[in-house]
Amino acid sequence: MKRRTFLTAAGAAFVGLQIPIRNALADDKVIRFAMPQDFTRVYTFVTVEYSQGQRDYISLVNAKGGINGYQIVADISDHGNDLPRALEAYERAKAQGAILVDPLSTPVARALVQRAAADKINLITAYSGRSDAADGETFPYVFPLSPNYWTQAGLLIDYFRQQDGDLKGKKICFVHIDTPFGKEPIPILEALAAKQGFSLQTFPYTPPGNDQSAIWPQVRRAKPDWVVFWGAAVGQTVALTEAIRNGIPMNRVASSVWLSESDMDVVGRAQATGVLKVEPCASGQSPKIIQDIIKTVIEPAKGAGDRAKVGTAYYNYGVMMAALMIEGVRKAFEKAPNGPISGDWLNAGLNAISNFDAEGLIPPTTVTNTDHQGGGQCRIARWDGSKFVPATDWFSANQDVVWGEIKKSSAEYKASGK
Amino acid sequence: MDASLLLELAVNGAFIGMMYALVSAGIVLIYKTSGIANLAQGALAMTGAYMAWIGGTLIGLPIWVAAPLAAAVMFGIGALIERFAMRRMIGQPLIMAIMLTMGMEIMLRGLMPGILGASVKKIDIGIPNAPIILGDILINRTLLIGGLISFAMIVASILFFNSRLGVVMRAVSDDQTASWSVGIRVERAIAIAWGLSAVMATTAGVLWGATQGIDWSLSLLLIKALAIAILGGLDSIPGVLIAGIIVGLVESLATGIIDPIIGGGSRDLVASAIILITLLIRPHGLLGREHIERV
Numbered sequence: 001m002k003r004r005t006f007l008t009a010a011g012a013a014f015v016g017l018q019i020p021i022r023n024a025l026a027d028d029k030v031i032r033f034a035m036p037q038d039f040t041r042v043y044t045f046v047t048v049e050y051s052q053g054q055r056d057y058i059s060l061v062n063a064k065g066g067i068n069g070y071q072i073v074a075d076i077s078d079h080g081n082d083l084p085r086a087l088e089a090y091e092r093a094k095a096q097g098a099i100l101v102d103p104l105s106t107p108v109a110r111a112l113v114q115r116a117a118a119d120k121i122n123l124i125t126a127y128s129g130r131s132d133a134a135d136g137e138t139f140p141y142v143f144p145l146s147p148n149y150w151t152q153a154g155l156l157i158d159y160f161r162q163q164d165g166d167l168k169g170k171k172i173c174f175v176h177i178d179t180p181f182g183k184e185p186i187p188i189l190e191a192l193a194a195k196q197g198f199s200l201q202t203f204p205y206t207p208p209g210n211d212q213s214a215i216w217p218q219v220r221r222a223k224p225d226w227v228v229f230w231g232a233a234v235g236q237t238v239a240l241t242e243a244i245r246n247g248i249p250m251n252r253v254a255s256s257v258w259l260s261e262s263d264m265d266v267v268g269r270a271q272a273t274g275v276l277k278v279e280p281c282a283s284g285q286s287p288k289i290i291q292d293i294i295k296t297v298i299e300p301a302k303g304a305g306d307r308a309k310v311g312t313a314y315y316n317y318g319v320m321m322a323a324l325m326i327e328g329v330r331k332a333f334e335k336a337p338n339g340p341i342s343g344d345w346l347n348a349g350l351n352a353i354s355n356f357d358a359e360g361l362i363p364p365t366t367v368t369n370t371d372h373q374g375g376g377q378c379r380i381a382r383w384d385g386s387k388f389v390p391a392t393d394w395f396s397a398n399q400d401v402v403w404g405e406i407k408k409s410s411a412e413y414k415a416s417g418k
Numbered sequence: 419m420d421a422s423l424l425l426e427l428a429v430n431g432a433f434i435g436m437m438y439a440l441v442s443a444g445i446v447l448i449y450k451t452s453g454i455a456n457l458a459q460g461a462l463a464m465t466g467a468y469m470a471w472i473g474g475t476l477i478g479l480p481i482w483v484a485a486p487l488a489a490a491v492m493f494g495i496g497a498l499i500e501r502f503a504m505r506r507m508i509g510q511p512l513i514m515a516i517m518l519t520m521g522m523e524i525m526l527r528g529l530m531p532g533i534l535g536a537s538v539k540k541i542d543i544g545i546p547n548a549p550i551i552l553g554d555i556l557i558n559r560t561l562l563i564g565g566l567i568s569f570a571m572i573v574a575s576i577l578f579f580n581s582r583l584g585v586v587m588r589a590v591s592d593d594q595t596a597s598w599s600v601g602i603r604v605e606r607a608i609a610i611a612w613g614l615s616a617v618m619a620t621t622a623g624v625l626w627g628a629t630q631g632i633d634w635s636l637s638l639l640l641i642k643a644l645a646i647a648i649l650g651g652l653d654s655i656p657g658v659l660i661a662g663i664i665v666g667l668v669e670s671l672a673t674g675i676i677d678p679i680i681g682g683g684s685r686d687l688v689a690s691a692i693i694l695i696t697l698l699i700r701p702h703g704l705l706g707r708e709h710i711e712r713v
Contacts (some may be wrong), residue, residue, distance in 0.1 A: 040531075048537075178682045208635045210638065214670040262537045266540040
C-alpha cells in the first residue's frame, strides 16, 4: 500500500470514529440521549464501565419495546475532558434533538450549566459537576440524581459515629487530592467536626497522586481513629497501598463512591479486606435488573462491552443512572402522553420521580423541583476480599449541614453566575 | 517537628530519589552519545511497564521472565526509534529533534492506555507491602528494594562507560566527526544508547509500576527525571545518582515540613524550582562538563 493511500485510509477511519455510533432517522419514534463522555483522558478509570452499564440498560429497555413505543437512542462520543470538544459534542447533540446530556465530567458539566438552562436540555451530573446543583430551584435543568460529595462525606462521618457511639475527642484524617474535587468535602467535615467534637486533620497530595509516600507516614503518626481518602483512579490505589504499607487498619479507612473492584485488583484483593466506601447502588450481579440485563442483553451477545465487567461497581452506577433517566421518561409520558418530546417534557418527568428503587438496585429515590439529588441516600459497603458487601442499610445523614452548604453555594451562584 | 518523622521521610525520600535517578540515567545516556535531550523517557518507562504487564498478566509469564523480556523488547524499540525517527532528523535543527521526542512522549501516553485500557494495572514483582520497622522508623520495603536495584543499575552504567563499547560511545559523545574518521560506527553507537536507555526506562517503569500500579501517570516521571538530569549534569551518570538522592530527599522533606504550613502542593514545586535554580546558577549541573564555545 502506498504511503498516501495508507494515510488517506487512516484519516478516513479517524474521522469515521468521531461519528456517533447510532444515527436514527428523523421520523423514527426515538428519544435521544447524548452521552459525550471522557473515554481517553481523566475519567478513563470509570467511563468505560459506566457507559457499558448505561448502554446495556438502554438495550434492555429497547429490547422490551422501549417506552410507550419509543426507542431510546444513546449517542456515545468521546469529549476527552476537553472543553472545546465537549461543547462541540453538546451543540451536535442539541442539533440532533437530544433532550438529555450526560457528560460525566466535572469541568464539562460546569461549563454546560448555563447553556443547558438556556436550551432547556437536561444535564445529568452524576457523581460530578456542581454539588450545589442538588438545588433544583437554582439549577432547574441540572440533575445530579446521585448523592453529591458533601452528602457522601456526611454519610461517612455518621457511619463512624454509629460505630464509635460518639465522635467527641476522636481524630479523623482526611487525605485528599489537591484539587477542587479533593477539597470539596472539607467545609462539611469542618462543620461536622465543630458540631460533633472530633478533630480533623487534612493531608493534601499532589495530583494525580501517583506518589504519596511522604504523606502516609504523617497520617500514621497522627494516630487517627478514622481515615477518609478522597481521590480517583491512581490516586485511590496508591492511597490504599500506602495505608496498608503504613499498617493503618483497613476497617478504619473509608472513601467516596470512587472505589471499585479494579482498584482492589491493583492494591491486592486480600490485603484491602475491610476498606469501606460509600455505595450509591448495589454492586454485583444479583440485583434483578442486572439479572434481566444478563438474560436479555448479555447472553444474546448484544452487550456493549466486556462481559466480565457486568455487575462491577461502576457498571452498576451506569445502570443506575440510565434507570433513573428512563424512569424520568416514564413519568414524563404519565404526565403528558402525547408529548411533545422535548427537554421541558422530560424535565417534568425527572422532577416527578418518586420512591423509585430500580427493583432493589438503588435506595428509594425521590426527585422534586427543589431536590435534584434524590434524597441523598446511600449505604456504606465493606470490601470482603472478593466483593463489596453492605455494612449498613440505605440511609441518609447530616442532610441539614449538607443542605446548608448547598443553599449557601447556590445563593453565591445566583448572585455571581459562577 | 518530630525528628523521627523527618528521618523516616529522608530515608524513604533517598530511595525514591534513586528510583527517579534511574529514569534520568536514560536521558543522560542519550544526551552523552547524541547531544539530544530525550523528552520521551517518561513515556518509555510507562511503555516498558506495560510491556512487562503484557508478559506477566496477559501472557501469564512469571515476572522474572516477563520483565527481562520487556527490557529486551524495549531495547529493540529504542534502537528502532533511533533508526527510523531520530536518524531522519540529521541535518535538521536540534530543537526539531527534541520536539520529535516530545511528540513521541505525547503519542505513547495516549497510545498505550488506548490499546490496553486506561484502568490502573497491577504488576506484582514479589515485594511484600509489609514495612521494615526500625524503632520508630518505618522503611517502605518497595522503595528500599526499588532504590537498591536502581542504584545497582546506575553503577552498572557507570562501569559500562569504562568498557570497550562504553569508550566508543564516549568517543562519539566527544566528537562525532572525529569518531567517524577513525572508523567508529556512530549511528550504531547512538542506536545502542537509545536501546540501553529504553532498558533503563523499562526497569524504572517496572519498579514504579510495582509501587503505584501501571497507567499513563508513569509518564509523569519525566519531570522528576529532567530535574535530576539537569541538577546532576546532562552528561554525567554519577551526577544523576547524587542529584536523584538530593531531589528525593528535598521533595520528601518538603512534604513533611512545608506542606503543613502552606496547605500542600510543595512536592511538585521542588522539581520545578530545582530546574530553574540550576539553570540560572550552574547550567552544567553538579558534575556536568562545562561547554565553552570558542569564538
